[in-house]
Amino acid sequence: MSKIVIVEHPIIKDYLSKIRNKETNTKEFRNAVKQLSVLIGYEATRNLKTQNIKVQTPLCMTQCEELVNEDITIVPILRAGLGMLEGMLELLPSARVGHIGLERNEETLKPREYYFKMPGNYETMQTFVIDPMLATGGSAVDAIDKIKEKGIKNITFICVIAAPEGVDRLKEAHPDINIYMGTLDDHLNEKGYIVPGLGDAGDRIFGTL
Numbered sequence: 006m007s008k009i010v011i012v013e014h015p016i017i018k019d020y021l022s023k024i025r026n027k028e029t030n031t032k033e034f035r036n037a038v039k040q041l042s043v044l045i046g047y048e049a050t051r052n053l054k055t056q057n058i059k060v061q062t063p064l065c066m067t068q069c070e071e072l073v074n075e076d077i078t079i080v081p082i083l084r085a086g087l088g089m090l091e092g093m094l095e096l097l098p099s100a101r102v103g104h105i106g107l108e109r110n111e112e113t114l115k116p117r118e119y120y121f122k123m124p125g126n127y128e129t130m131q132t133f134v135i136d137p138m139l140a141t142g143g144s145a146v147d148a149i150d151k152i153k154e155k156g157i158k159n160i161t162f163i164c165v166i167a168a169p170e171g172v173d174r175l176k177e178a179h180p181d182i183n184i185y186m187g188t189l190d191d192h193l194n195e196k197g198y199i200v201p202g203l204g205d206a207g208d209r210i211f212g213t214l
């Protein structure tokens with residue numbers, strides 16, 4: 006069963022109000038998405054393994070914990086997922102990066118794949134798939150289908166805003182995937198946009214309005 010986590014925090018709420026606001030410019034929008042990625046990603050990486058190490062402080066030897074050097078890959082769904090990459094790499098600076106290019110057809114709302122590149126060691130790899138928006142869920146389901154085809158099993162999906170329709174579709178298609186989000190919105194409109202949402206995340210991150 007999928008674990009569905011809405012990461013509740015006053016700083017997340019504050020950044021969400023910035024990205025929802027249609028007056029927020031590209032620079033501020035990009036920065037807010039990056040900060041949200043760090044805050045949501047922090048929670049999504051809570052179960053990473055640590056190992057004991059001894060550290061000499063200026064006063065004495067002490068027992069500490071460091072991250073186990075696991076094979077971690079962050080997978081942004083292009084384009085908008087790229088807006089979350091910098092924040093995730095701040096948390097996991099040694100992670101590798103895979104890319105999946107998907108674009109929703111405005112009429113059918115079905116995603117079209119135009120790029121796919123994943124680093125190797127699929128059996129042991131732990132992946133974090135990132136995309137600010139989970140709307141119908143079509144893009145996330147397709148991206149995770151493709152990742153699983155490579156034999157990758159350990160997958161977490163992280164988004165900023167999700168619609169109930171997308172969460173239901175993703176957890177039904179991939180019940181083994183945990184989903185982390187900054188907020189769960191109300192519904193999708195007739196054009197497949199999340200309401201209240203923020204509009205088109207890719208356009209707002211890259212200034213292609």
Ligand SMILES: O=P(O)(O)OC[C@H]1O[C@H](OP(=O)(O)OP(=O)(O)O)[C@H](O)[C@@H]1O
Nearest residue numbers: 083084085108109140141142143144207
């Ligand atoms: O859940 P879904 O209904 O599939 O919608 C969500 C997808 O739509 C957006 O990407 P878009 O297709 O606009 O591409 P872009 O990132 O290049 O703007 C968003 O970043 C997701 O990938």
Ligand SMILES: O=c1cc[nH]c(=O)[nH]1
Nearest residue numbers: 140198199204205206
């Ligand atoms: O509201 C939405 C839905 C899909 N993609 C977006 O960027 N925004």
Ligand SMILES: [Mg+2]
Nearest residue numbers: 205206207208
């Ligand atoms: Mg878009």
